[in-house]
Amino acid sequence: MTATLRLLAAEFETALGADSVITDRQRLRTYECDGLAHHRVVPAIVVLPETAEQTATVVKACATARVPFVARGSGTGLSGGALPHAEGVLIVTSRMRRILEVDPANERAVVEPGVINLDVTRAAAPHGYYFAPDPSSQQVCSVGGNVAENSGGAHCLKYGFTTNHVLGVEVVTPDGELVWFGGTTHDAPGYDLLGAFVGSEGTLGITTKIVVRLLRAPEAVRCLLAAFPGVDEAGTAVSSIISDGVVPAAIEMMDALAIEAAEAAVQCGYPQGAGAVLIVELDGPAAEVEHTFGAVEQRCTEAGAFEIRIARDDAERALFWKGRKSAFAAVGRISPDYIVQDGVIPRTVLPAVLRKITELACGTGVRVANVFHAGDGNLHPLVLFDDAIPGEAQAAEEVSGAILDLCISHGGSITGEHGVGMDKSQYMPRMFTDDDLDTMQRLRCAFDPAGVSNPGKVFPTPRLCGEVPGRHKAPHPLQAAGLAEQF
Amino acid sequence: MTTRRRTPSRGGGDTAAASVIDELRAVCDDVRTATPDDAVDGIRPVLVARPGDPDGVSTVLRASTANGLRAVARGAGTRSTWGAAPTAVDLVLDVSRLDAVLTHAAGDLVVTVQPGLALADLQAALAPHRQRLALDGCTPRGTIGGTVATAFSGPLRYRFGSVRDLVIGITVVLADGTVAKSGGTVVKNVAGYDLGKLYTGSLGTLGVITELTFRLHPLPEARRWVTVTTPDPRRAAVAVAAVRGSQNDPVAMEVDRPGPGAPVTVGVALEGVEEGIGARADEVARLLGADAVVADAPPDWWATLPHDPSTGTGAVLTAEPTALATVLADAPGALRGSAGVGVLAVGLDPATVATDLAALRRLASAHGGSAVLRCAPPDVKAELDVWGPVSALPLMRRLKDEFDPQHRLAPGRFVGGI
Numbered sequence: 001m002t003a004t005l006r007l008l009a010a011e012f013e014t015a016l017g018a019d020s021v022i023t024d025r026q027r028l029r030t031y032e033c034d035g036l037a038h039h040r041v042v043p044a045i046v047v048l049p050e051t052a053e054q055t056a057t058v059v060k061a062c063a064t065a066r067v068p069f070v071a072r073g074s075g076t077g078l079s080g081g082a083l084p085h086a087e088g089v090l091i092v093t094s095r096m097r098r099i100l101e102v103d104p105a106n107e108r109a110v111v112e113p114g115v116i117n118l119d120v121t122r123a124a125a126p127h128g129y130y131f132a133p134d135p136s137s138q139q140v141c142s143v144g145g146n147v148a149e150n151s152g153g154a155h156c157l158k159y160g161f162t163t164n165h166v167l168g169v170e171v172v173t174p175d176g177e178l179v180w181f182g183g184t185t186h187d188a189p190g191y192d193l194l195g196a197f198v199g200s201e202g203t204l205g206i207t208t209k210i211v212v213r214l215l216r217a218p219e220a221v222r223c224l225l226a227a228f229p230g231v232d233e234a235g236t237a238v239s240s241i242i243s244d245g246v247v248p249a250a251i252e253m254m255d256a257l258a259i260e261a262a263e264a265a266v267q268c269g270y271p272q273g274a275g276a277v278l279i280v281e282l283d284g285p286a287a288e289v290e291h292t293f294g295a296v297e298q299r300c301t302e303a304g305a306f307e308i309r310i311a312r313d314d315a316e317r318a319l320f321w322k323g324r325k326s327a328f329a330a331v332g333r334i335s336p337d338y339i340v341q342d343g344v345i346p347r348t349v350l351p352a353v354l355r356k357i358t359e360l361a362c363g364t365g366v367r368v369a370n371v372f373h374a375g376d377g378n379l380h381p382l383v384l385f386d387d388a389i390p391g392e393a394q395a396a397e398e399v400s401g402a403i404l405d406l407c408i409s410h411g412g413s414i415t416g417e418h419g420v421g422m423d424k425s426q427y428m429p430r431m432f433t434d435d436d437l438d439t440m441q442r443l444r445c446a447f448d449p450a451g452v453s454n455p456g457k458v459f460p461t462p463r464l465c466g467e468v469p470g471r472h473k474a475p476h477p478l479q480a481a482g483l484a485e486q487f
Numbered sequence: 488m489t490t491r492r493r494t495p496s497r498g499g500g501d502t503a504a505a506s507v508i509d510e511l512r513a514v515c516d517d518v519r520t521a522t523p524d525d526a527v528d529g530i531r532p533v534l535v536a537r538p539g540d541p542d543g544v545s546t547v548l549r550a551s552t553a554n555g556l557r558a559v560a561r562g563a564g565t566r567s568t569w570g571a572a573p574t575a576v577d578l579v580l581d582v583s584r585l586d587a588v589l590t591h592a593a594g595d596l597v598v599t600v601q602p603g604l605a606l607a608d609l610q611a612a613l614a615p616h617r618q619r620l621a622l623d624g625c626t627p628r629g630t631i632g633g634t635v636a637t638a639f640s641g642p643l644r645y646r647f648g649s650v651r652d653l654v655i656g657i658t659v660v661l662a663d664g665t666v667a668k669s670g671g672t673v674v675k676n677v678a679g680y681d682l683g684k685l686y687t688g689s690l691g692t693l694g695v696i697t698e699l700t701f702r703l704h705p706l707p708e709a710r711r712w713v714t715v716t717t718p719d720p721r722r723a724a725v726a727v728a729a730v731r732g733s734q735n736d737p738v739a740m741e742v743d744r745p746g747p748g749a750p751v752t753v754g755v756a757l758e759g760v761e762e763g764i765g766a767r768a769d770e771v772a773r774l775l776g777a778d779a780v781v782a783d784a785p786p787d788w789w790a791t792l793p794h795d796p797s798t799g800t801g802a803v804l805t806a807e808p809t810a811l812a813t814v815l816a817d818a819p820g821a822l823r824g825s826a827g828v829g830v831l832a833v834g835l836d837p838a839t840v841a842t843d844l845a846a847l848r849r850l851a852s853a854h855g856g857s858a859v860l861r862c863a864p865p866d867v868k869a870e871l872d873v874w875g876p877v878s879a880l881p882l883m884r885r886l887k888d889e890f891d892p893q894h895r896l897a898p899g900r901f902v903g904g905i
Contacts, residue, residue, distance in 0.1 A: 104732075105728065105808070105809045106807045106808050106809050106829075107731070107808070128732070149677065150677045150681075152675060152677075156675065160648065160652060161675070161677075163652075163681070163684075164648055164652050173882065179878060179879045179882065180878045180879065181878070181879055183855055183878070184807055184855035185805040185806060185807055185829050185830075185854075185855050185856040185857070186649070186805055186828055186829060186830050187638070187649070187803065187805050187830055187857075188805075188857060188877075188878065189857050189859050189874045189875065189877050189902055190874075190877045190878070190879065190880065190883050190901075190902040190903075191685055191688070191689055191693075191883050191886060191901075191902075192638075192651060192684045192685060192687060192688060193685075193879055193882060193883070193886075194684075195651055195681060195683075195684025195685065195687070196680060196681060196682075196684055196685050198681075199677050199680075199681055200680060216731070216732065216733075216734060217734070218734060218736070219734035219736075239594060242594070242596070243593075243594060245617055245705030245706070245707075245708070246705070247704070247705065284736050284759075285734060285735055285736050285759070285763060285767055286763075287759075287760075287762060287763025287766055287767065288736075288759045288760055288763045288764075288767075290763075291760045291762045291763055292760065344673045344675050344676055345673065346592060346594075346595040346597070346672065346673055347594065347595050348592065348594035348595050373675070376673070376674050376675040377595075377673060377674075377675070378675045411671070411672050411673070412671070412672075412673050412676075413671050413673050413675070413676035413677075413678050414678050415676070415677050415678050416673075416675040416676060416677065417675065417677060418677075419677055420677070420678055420679070424678075428678065428679065431671070431678055431679075432668070432669075432678075432679060433667075433668075435665050435666060435667050436667045436668050436669065436679070437679075438665075438667075439659075439661065439665065439667035439669075439682065439890075440667075440669065440679055440680040440682065442886075442889035442890050443680050443682070443685065443886065443889070444680075445889050446882065446885040446886040446888070446889045447882065447885075458679065
């Protein structure tokens, strides 16, 4: 550890207490990766602040020493957004885990960043309310992480993403100041810094308090599971449901390989012989849901569903979802290793893109299981490989990249909800021009001119703040002269 | 080049101006000398350029900034009295020729448009597909670009969110002519920073919008409006809370109070299918009280401002929803807006606007909100603090410095003199 880092660690111990600072290599290893486990970096220092003020103290010290810092919540992110910096500080928010206020009359709650997503809904449920963003990891992921990643989930088709459900955040900016963006009401005067901050993947600072919106629980929820011969038929059903003017709470699809994995893992008992299953969920006032549900059922039948099951109660509904929600982990049953992609395409090109993914898989011999949020075109292809077999990892990476190219060429996005992180930053120039990326850098430079807040994430080769925009081929003159560093 | 408030920026006759005109005419086929009608909030520009395509916006802005001109973007010009008055304007960049629907992917519920398109014209183009942009306008001619730049949302925001929640992609031209986009054409997308949020409500101070992509929603099969009028502000607030706490899934919850002490009308909008909507409307009527009325059309004040949007004096008051009774009882002016969200428009008398605005700010600060002077005639506005307290202002200034280092875009029009 460098002298600077040793001094920082000592400073943190004085300010926060020794039990909030980790420098022991063995204990540091606990934090070497997030949900993207094949990327590992052991941080120099881990701190576990308990308050906003402590967080600000830590960040200010990092800024003064020009030491990079990375924020981490529960570490469930799938894009390496919380991957530590070897010469930096990892700020873990898991000790800031208090629900400060639940205010159903104003339809909001105030929570600390380490609070678990599902615990917000648990706290609101007795009042008839819930927190809408529901990433599959909602039993363990933190609200602070949801804010950083602008997390989605199966139900964001109807209800939107984290950015639509946050009213305000208290933030420690990269220079260590505590400020509020937004608050307990809408439409705060000035630039929408809240909107810019949500989804910025830890590059614009760290949240220390979050005001979330709570939604009134719907009167009725109906869920069906429809089995189709293949993904084409299931895709047709999705299109005709949407073109009827129905916005279901969720429409999820799994293909044969994903179903096989889920059956092996959790015995969800999906219909035998299905080439694809759809889970469609509707919610709202009972009379509306009843009427629309019938229409959805009919559309599935018309599109070629050979079996439709309707959940009679919450237990059956949970069973339908069990297979879907366990799909990522379940793939472990049929393949030692896999890459999860998160590309998005316009819903209408779903069948065409799925066919091309199949062709890609056939052409390379790499197996791809498809699980996705069909309603909003968010694909989660699981690219399977065995790292023990030479060349397989490389082939899987190539297929994975080709799938992202497919998404971009069809007018989509490289990530719908997992974030860019360090995993997909190299794909950003395929989606955005140099001017687009440089313009985004202007926002970053306003917040973090020193480039200490989660450096190396989201953007491929960011310019140094204060320099003229434009990609640089050679090292920056300041870097070459040893006067500046690009983290 | 310094210019004081409310004086024309520069004489049209000097040679420097003449050479700038030549330069602008070289890149844009529609450049003219400004008239008094082109004044932005009382500040008269020298020139008006009306490029015919997005590239034209870029070349005009590049030339304009290189010559030290200060530019203000304009659509239909219906909201040029919104925000603070610019400290100076040399050039109005009129985007009204950029009025196309570029792509409407009906099956994907996504539309990409140019900023000069009138919101009403977009809705008319979408309606045959039984779709809509779930936003209410406030002026018949108002453009999409103006709606985004002013972040204007009406009653539907209760269910569908405000402008910021519906923009999924944006292309802008920065002061130096750089063309940049963020977001895209798919609803679900977290790649890169969401600059659409930053530009929404920025009053043209960070760049000129040249393209916008929105998520759309289906037009409902059936609609009902349930209203009740009561002299008792508390009863009105209780009614709103009762509906919000119910499971009838309203798409809008509005109030209208024509003046202090006047009766309050609560209006709730429902959307859905014919089969179920009647029963829901009856249930909402029951929650609103014995004299509630169910109708197939909105009340005449629905989705309008309680002041003239272009020439009137008005404010925006935000407060926690539970403060509604207090607000309805104590706030000055004419109140109308989204009670369910806690955002109300206030129509004010120019003669008493200073004391009224102060009263609104006291109310707002007691209930977690803010009171901003939305619009007022230039001579009225000159004496007032348009914005009130603003959190994180130093960061906002740094943002402006990054996006528009020479402060050439609508200088002075935004918070803190940005």
